[in-house]
Amino acid sequence: MTKTAKTEFVSPYKIITDRILAELEAGVAPWAKPWKVDAKGNKVSVNSGFPMNFSTKKQYRGINVWLLLSAAAEHGFTCNAWATFKQVSEMGGTVKKGSKSERVFFMNKIEKEPKGEAGEKLNDNGKVEVWVLKGYSVFNLDQCEGIEIERGALNVASTLPQDAAELVDALQVDLRSGGDQAFFSPKGDFVGMPKVEQFETVDHYRATLWHEIGHWTGAESRLNREFGKRFGDKAYAAEELVAELSAAFLSMEYGVEAQLRHADYIGSWIKLLTDHEQAFYKAAAEAQKVLDFIREKAGQGESAEAEDMRREAA
Template identity: 25%
Template sequence: MSKNFKALPIQLSDKLIAEIKEGNSLFQKPVKENGMPAFVKPINPTTGKGYSAMNALALGMQRRDDPRWMSADAARYAGNWVKEGEKGTLIEFPKTSDIQAIRTAEGKTIKDDKGVTQTKTVEFEKPQQGKAFLFNAEQMKDVMPLQEFLAKQEEGQTLSPVERAEKLIEDSKAVIIHGGQEAYYDKKRDAIFLPEKETFENETKYYLAAIHQLAHWSGHESRLNRPMEGKFGSQDYAREEMRAAIAGILIGGELKIGHNFGQKDAYMSSFSRILKDEPFEIAKASRDAQKIANLLLGIDLKREQKQSTDIGFKKGDEIAYLDTTYKVLETHKNKSIKVEDADGTRKVLKPEYGLYKSLLEAKANPREPEMELDEGRGQSEEQNYQMER
């Protein structure tokens, strides 16, 4: 692998900074010149599954109208073929196993009577970072026409995008107070304030404003419990806005209502500064945005119920969280635990600690691979290591 290879968060941050400077980032330009949404939720057409937030951003920033993404191998298995000369887009995912060639003691591969290399599945002790290059359906031959695919996707969906947005807001049970000229969330009162619906340019913009404020609402201590103490204009305030903006992109893509970060001009310089100084912040912001989207879309309801009833720690637990894995070495009667991370650092965590709560949530909601484990195989290391500009 090239020594100049940059991790996906760094590539993503670099590209976002450049796009913000040019004024055409997803935060600034929610609609393309052809009238299509700037972000289309990417999915694997074979499995029907989507991709987690940071990968979804990486794919969505390619500005494709077609939502279908998969590796060259997966496309070939599905009877499709990547067009000659096309470049893939890098994604990263937690990898728990690998398919490897069976070799002799001398290191030679073992083949069957037909000359096919024999393989075995190797399970990793700890999740490792996997990488793969994906291609959009627009880059492939012999794919189902887009309109036919989208029609199949919408089968059984009786609500329009606006109706789905209205239902999401109603299902949240958030306190929403109408009146005034500004849209904002008051954490102390745990209430959202919105101008009257008729004062918005159209109904869609009203719902997008409401969804953005619901993203902030999700950070209350009774819900996702994010730090939200920064004052307007501060970097901490901008970090929270970045999370809400990314969540709005994800939710808008899911509902097919689009997105609109109405306060874009006030935060672009702060976003650029954060991404330049701390490029891995985009990974953290994306993870938080995924949690926001999951909460508001109702994806995690059953898992949260399970967590509240029977999830706890036990000795030997290994929990993947952020960019490392924590192993539980000891548990105590007061529910505190002693853990060790992948670097060998040990610490005692009490139930009131933020990391304790995060690990409990990570255990209840383990990260799942976003693609088939063999989807990264067969990809040339020379295929677009740097994200397309």
């Protein structure tokens, strides 16, 4: 009898990290790609918003946003709508023959036998509860047939203030204009920005402002974000990555192209991801918290559906 070779287990974190690393090593930050046109010249609308499940009408979150956006641009899909094979079937549709699925990830709670270690917390079943990352496959709407859906209805309009100054006021950010540097001062708890006219475009100004607001959210009185010993001397690079992804999230929220503010950090991010397999997943999760915080603080709030997805790769 011929023995079947075992398939080597590859962790979801490695799948995510390898994909992002490949783009960074090519000199491209996947969150600041020119989403308007892919490598084949196909247009992908920057106004298509966050990737959405066209069956449940829920937006994907965290790491899944970047994975699906990257896939949409790579394959030239005309929308950011996705669903599982089962969901497509339940809607009366079929997946086109030869279509390749994309993986998305979510956190799932499982029970494990206690090891008797100090600090272990047991549930009512006498087990230790831990969260593990799992994945499943989805297909883009362009890969499906037999489904009639109004694509325009898949775009969820943002209710955040459209004007940058109004957003700053809603968040109660202490914004100080002037000088030639953009920064967040943890000691003074304020954001410093050059004046708008010093930037090439208003979108450049907004992207830079959103980056600094990303840092601002990490203060102890707000999200209390601290990478600490987990990333050691790379904690600074991790925080910069969170701020970059936060700015990119807000760029998507407002329907403008994200700007890579710190191109010189790409090398440090490659090193960070190479040394820490979970780093990009963690940064994307923290950036999602930033967006959630801003939405809530600015009056948008969070829907029950978004709450249901909080653990889904958030």
